[in-house]
Amino acid sequence: MSESSTEIKTSCPKCEKLLVNAQAPLGLCPACLMGQVLEPTQTHGGESAPMPTLTPEELAPYFPQLEILECFGRGGMGVVYKARQKSLNRWVALKLLAPERVGDGDFAVRFEREAQALARLNHPHIVAVHDFGETQGFYYLIMEFVDGVNLRQLIQTRRLSPKEALAIVPPVCEALQCAHEHGIVHRDIKPENILVDKEGRVKITDFGIAKMVTGDEAVVDEGCVTSATIGMGTPAYAAPEAKEQGVMPDHRADIYSLGVVLYELLTGERPGERLEPPSRKVQVDIRIDEIVLRALETSPELRFPTAAEFRTQVETVAAAMERGEEEERPKQPGAARKGRRSVMEMLAGSPVISEVLQHLTPAERREFALLV
Numbered sequence: 252m253s254e255s256s257t258e259i260k261t262s263c264p265k266c267e268k269l270l271v272n273a274q275a276p277l278g279l280c281p282a283c284l285m286g287q288v289l290e291p292t293q294t295h296g297g298e299s300a301p302m303p304t305l306t307p308e309e310l311a312p313y314f315p316q317l318e319i320l321e322c323f324g325r326g327g328m329g330v331v332y333k334a335r336q337k338s339l340n341r342w343v344a345l346k347l348l349a350p351e352r353v354g355d356g357d358f359a360v361r362f363e364r365e366a367q368a369l370a371r372l373n374h375p376h377i378v379a380v381h382d383f384g385e386t387q388g389f390y391y392l393i394m395e396f397v398d399g400v401n402l403r404q405l406i407q408t409r410r411l412s413p414k415e416a417l418a419i420v421p422p423v424c425e426a427l428q429c430a431h432e433h434g435i436v437h438r439d440i441k442p443e444n445i446l447v448d449k450e451g452r453v454k455i456t457d458f459g460i461a462k463m464v465t466g467d468e469a470v471v472d473e474g475c476v477t478s479a480t481i482g483m484g485t486p487a488y489a490a491p492e493a494k495e496q497g498v499m500p501d502h503r504a505d506i507y508s509l510g511v512v513l514y515e516l517l518t519g520e521r522p523g524e525r526l527e528p529p530s531r532k533v534q535v536d537i538r539i540d541e542i543v544l545r546a547l548e549t550s551p552e553l554r555f556p557t558a559a560e561f562r563t564q565v566e567t568v569a570a571a572m573e574r575g576e577e578e579e580r581p582k583q584p585g586a587a588r589k590g591r592r593s594v595m596e597m598l599a600g601s602p603v604i605s606e607v608l609q610h611l612t613p614a615e616r617r618e619f620a621l622l623v
Contacts, residue, residue: 510546
């Protein structure tokens, strides 16, 4: 009997794509199945309800190199699973991207180009991309697994002190500076995309995912990343120019978004239409006002020119605050003067992480890894 005679050929009832020897849950091809997972359906009561997420068992045939354990969650740009990479025996995050784009003739080229660029970002404060590809309609990224929480979970559990809030900014700026120098704008800096692991290390995730999915084309002009149609990301954190038609936001849009995050960490709320300095809402050093307000300037030309400059200013004020506190403390005989603490020392093993983890349910604990 010939090999061709043993083939089982079916077609997807939704898109009519030919399926050969495919294990297709619900009879659908991977693209249509993932599309139903991400898009809401109507319940009998008329309210939107999501389709059940694909189980690890349903995905296993498509990813034999992985032991898929559980789903972290899903968002508008994909579904994320915790998995073990068998060959290296390490934990990874498997992200399945944008099923509605599979039929887009340009998506495969764009996906490969952007994924290669992301994989070249080697920085301790950027969630690493280990591998990427396409298998039977599933476009996927295999990423570093970060065991911790995101900033959203952190600030929903407790208010960070000004020192803790400032400690978050330098590693984020380092990561952004690295990406900007490689011609990549994040486009969606927000608390959900800033992770803090159990050791207090800060990492940014989802670099360039918005561009990969939306198809916005960026141009690197003499080291400056620009885009005529750059995705605006999450509106509450997007720079003003990213919301306008016909403008060309660049890397300074990321600086604005980080300014919104810092404002929220300090005050517990995002900036309003009438921007007030943080010191008018909470008790913080007035020197912080200047930093935050400059990052939130409406005109990109008035913001910090680079993420590196943003970091320098934050570290300068943080160091001055630390010196001022030491001068106010009673002197202990023979006590050595302590230097400025790193973000790891600020957060590692501290009540910040411990308290968050104690108050999260198992489901909430997993949500930190949802890269949306």
